[in-house]
Amino acid sequence: AFVEAFARRKPAAKPVWAAEIEKAHAAYLEWSTPPQTGPGAVHMGPIIEHLGKVLPEDAILTNGAGNYATWVHRFYRNRRFGTQAAPTSGSMGYGTPAAVAAQSLFPDRTVIAFAGDGCFLMNGQEFATAVQYDLPIIVIVVNNGIYGTIRMHQEREYPSRVVGTELKNPDFAALARAHGGHGETVEKTADFAPAFERARASGKPAIVEIKLDPEAITPTRTITQIRQKL
Incomplete structure (x- = not known):
């Protein structure tokens, strides 16, 4: 009752802290606006923006x-x-089974799973569950060929001493088709929008594999920059 009554109240005048709210919101918008470029042919900023x-x-x-x-x-x-x-x-492998569960609970909503290549290979077999139960999740596999977070720490703490972080991956789009789902491969930024729309239009569980340059290790730093401690 209190919340309902409170929601109906209107401030008598513009709050004295209104300018601070606007300033904070502007800072958030600036911080959450993705970069449009980066290493390689695929840029994650425009993809997330799309x-x-x-x-x-x-x-x-x-x-x-x-x-x-x-x-x-x-x-x-x-x-x-x-x-x-x-x-x-911070559990690797969570995204794909979480998407299966979410689509089961909310069949009328769009469900998108994000997974790194190493992350997907932890529990990627749950894509078969999505196919079995006709759950049209879309898994966006960001494939940079490495365990990215571990590699980042290696390069920061032990520059150029790379141990056990490179991956030999399958063709994830072909893997989706092998399961009976829809598969797409994105090798440049402009490929993503039509690939994503085809995945949605298929009505099937889908994997959209993004071939990301491993140098694009964070939105603000490359592997080379981290290695050189810039």
Whole structure:
């Protein structure tokens, strides 16, 4: 009752702290506006920006753990409560099974899973579950051929001493088709929008594989810059 009554109240005058709110909001918009360029032919900034424009407000985004998730958390502007499922414990492999669960619970909503290549290979077999139960999730696999977060720490603490972070990956789009789903491969930024629309139009569980340059390790630093401690 208190909340309902409070919601109906209007301030008598413009609050004295209104300017601070506007300043804080402007800072948020600046911080959450993605860069449009970066290393390689595929740039995650325009991709996240595109998703923010085309996804419905109630779309559910899931992800596991990895540097790729930074792009989602920082630059995708959630507009509704209950539209993100992400691991507070930083668990790799969470995104795909979380998307399966979310699509099961909310069959009429769009569900997008983000996964790094190493992250997807932790629990990617759950894509078969999505196919089995006709759950049209779209898994965006950000494939840079490495365990990105671990590699970042290696380069920062032990420059050029790379140990066990390179990956030999399957063709993720072909893997989706092998399961009976839809598969797309994105090798340049302009490829993403039509590939994503084809995945949605298929009505099937889908994988959209993004071939990301490993140098694009964070939105603000490359591997080379981290190695050189710039």
